[in-house]
Amino acid sequence: MLTRELNSGFLIGAAIGSGSNALAVERGGADFLLAINAGRLRNMGVPSIASMLPVLDANALTEDFAREELLALCRKPVLIGVNVWGREFEPAAQAVAIAEAGFAGAVNFPSCMHYSRPMQQILSRAGRGIEQEVALLKAVQDAGMMSMFYCSSRTQARLAADAGLDLVCLNIGWNVGGAVGHRSRSTIEEVAMEAREIGRLIKRINPNTRFLLEGGPIAAPEDLSRVLSLAPLDGYVGGSTIDRLPLESSVASMIDGFRQASMRPTRLDRESHDLVNWSKQYGFVGQSESHVAMLRRLRALSTARDPILIVAEPGQDSLPAVRALGAIKARSRSLNMIQIDVAEQGLPARARNVLFGHRDSSATRPPVLADPAVEIVVIHAPERLTQALQRRLARALKDGIFRMAGSRRSLKIEPRIVLLCNFYVGEETSGEDLLGAGLDPELSSYMAGWTLHLPPLRDRVSDLALLIEGKKAKNEPLIQNQLEFSTAALQKLQAHDWPGNEAELYTILGRLAGRPSSLPVQPDELVPLLQSATTVGQQQNGRSEKDLIIDALWRNGFSRSKAAGALGISRKTLYNKIKKFGLSG
Structure with missing residues (x-):
């Protein structure tokens, strides 16, 4: 029988509904394919459960696409879905037709097992129940082909094992997940417990029957791994998990990619492109209109030696701008920069001595403002300096020189000075906002023309x-x-x-x-x-x-x-x- 051609290890079956998906699962290493009407309907965009509704002739629908798209393209065994609900029930004749069509075997689908127990009993009394499905598959197997039986209960599994069918697949319900998937009613652990009990029953009756699992909450490989850790299985059959869910996610991902590409900034002109490339060396990222406008002003300011006031909101990264402002002096070397955070200073007098120095300490440590070894000084939160110290700083920046405390000697300002204010400020009312935040009018007025706003x-x-x-x-x-x-x-x-x-x-x-x-x-x-x-x-x-x-x-x-x-x-x-x-x- 063709079942002997299957590998002796773990089996993977794929219930698919199109030739393109068939080729994909074959390349992926599936052992056999199922041509069932649920697969075709999935590819038509309707839920798998529609396979149980009288909307199309299940046998005719399945045979048409299986002949044209699966048998013509695939080398793996293809099992065709058959049911027993037609006007005539002739298992032997149906088995001959399946063999002549070139199929490797058959599977009972659509099946009575998806109906409620009372409905199953009615169909059985009418001669179109689970017993007839087993008889049809037994006839297919007796004709030298492979058979797979879908079951949903111990009683159904026992019938298949007693008949000696090749493969028995416990179907634990319609697959969950995706756009049209069902909600899970069973946990992985509950499924594993049920599979373990039914698997043991089948093996006791017929050790040669291979036991597989499909459906329910198993939506990904890791879900199957959890089941296998609790229940031994001979294989897995994927329907929606192979034929629908990967397609939905991959197509959605591809559309996402195209959509995100459209959401990226439009193509830059040459000048803006040069600005963006220039800014990358300092750590900037971005090419929006407001960002490029800031870069344009920053590059112009970076060529000067004048003091700069950077206004940024809390949470913004101002270091790239500082690097760019100090690049002219630093050239290829690392930037010698001192940062003074006034907000962390214990006393305003300490900030004053650090900036302007003091006669008692000038012999061992020059004032920061006059240190020739320092290339750039960043003063964070200058608005927290005393008003008197802010006015002194404004005059020193304006004159380019200052007098050290306790001394009559004037010193030249050597480093470039960058003042950095962190608070919310509007572009149009920046002056008023800066004053309201505590910046002295004299300092704010002097820096008005040399202010760089980082766009939030x-x-x-x-x-x-x-x-x-x-x-x-x-x-x-x-x-x-x-x-x-x-x-x-x-x-x-x-x-x-x-x-x-x-x-x-x-x-x-x-x-x-x-x-x-x-x-x-x-x-x-x-x-x-x-x-x-x-x-x-x-x-x-x-x-x-x-x-x-x-x-x-x-x-x-x-x-x-x-x-x-x-x-x-x-x-x-x-x-x-x-x-x-x-x-x-």
Whole structure:
């Protein structure tokens, strides 16, 4: 019999519905193919359960596609699905027809085993039940072909084993998962327990019968591995798990790829392309319009020696800009940079002595502002210096010289000075905002023409895909090749307000690392992460609630449902706030 041609190890059967999928599973190493009407219907876009409905002649549908697409293309044994519900029941004649058509054997499908027990009993009394399915397969086997019997209970399995059928496959229900899949009713452990008991029964009756499993919660190879750890099996038959689920995920993934390609920034002109390439050496990532505009100004400022004020929001990475500003002096060497964080200084006097020096310490350590070995000095949070010290700094920067405390000698400012303010500030009202944040009017006025605003992430969301790839590349193997985003998830990220900027993005990537699923990240996984970040960000950037609502509405195409989701509030709450702030128009 043809069953002897199958390997003696673990068998893999594939119930497929098209020639293209047949070639794929054959290349993948399947041992045999099943041509059943459920497979053909799956390829027509309807659920497998439609195979049990009187919508098409099951035998005719199966035989047509099996002849044209499977037998004509495949070398592996093909078992054709047969049923006993026709007007005539002639097992011997049907077996001859199966052999003449060139099939290697048969399988009982569609089968009575999918019906309820009362329905099965009615069909049995009418001479079209499980017993007749076993008799038909026995006739096929007696004609020298291979037979596989689908069963769903111990009683059915016993009938097949008593008849000495080649293969018995326990079908544990329609496959779960995918776009049209069923919900699981049984756990993997429950399935394994049932398979172990039925498998033992079959082997006691007929040790030569090979026992296989199909359906239910087994949706991936790891699910089968869990079953095998609890129950011995001779093989596995995949229907939707081989014929539908991989197609859905691979096609969806490919469409995702094309969609994400369309979401990337448009082609840059030559000048913008040069700017982006120039910026990469300093650690910049991105090519959005606002980002390129910032790079254009940064490159112009980098050629000068004048002091620079960088304004960035909390969570933004300002180090690439600092590197670019110090590149002229550093050339190919590493940049000799000193960073002074006023927010961490214990006393304003300490910051004063570090910057301007003191007569008592000048012999051993020159003031930072006059140290020729230092190429760039970054003063973080200059607004926290005393007003008097800020005015002194403004005059020193303006004159290019300063007088050390306790001394009449004037010293030249040697390094390039970069002031770095971290708080939310609007481009149009930057002067007022800087004053409100504590920057002295004299210092703010002097730096007005030499201020560089780093665009926040919410203004360059088209760079998200590039930023994610950049973060992944820097953190291999933590998240590289393990974290992909679906198109819907990327759209969710682009609609987010990003109050924490790049730092928030990095935090989210870190929380997603090591997630159990290898499939692309879906929007529902991001909701709790983005909502918590929004709450923190509102406290950080100080924007009004009205501004946040307007921004969320704009970013979500004025869809109130999506805006409410992005803000982490209910639609009813959003409606009330829209009414409160007079935004209903």
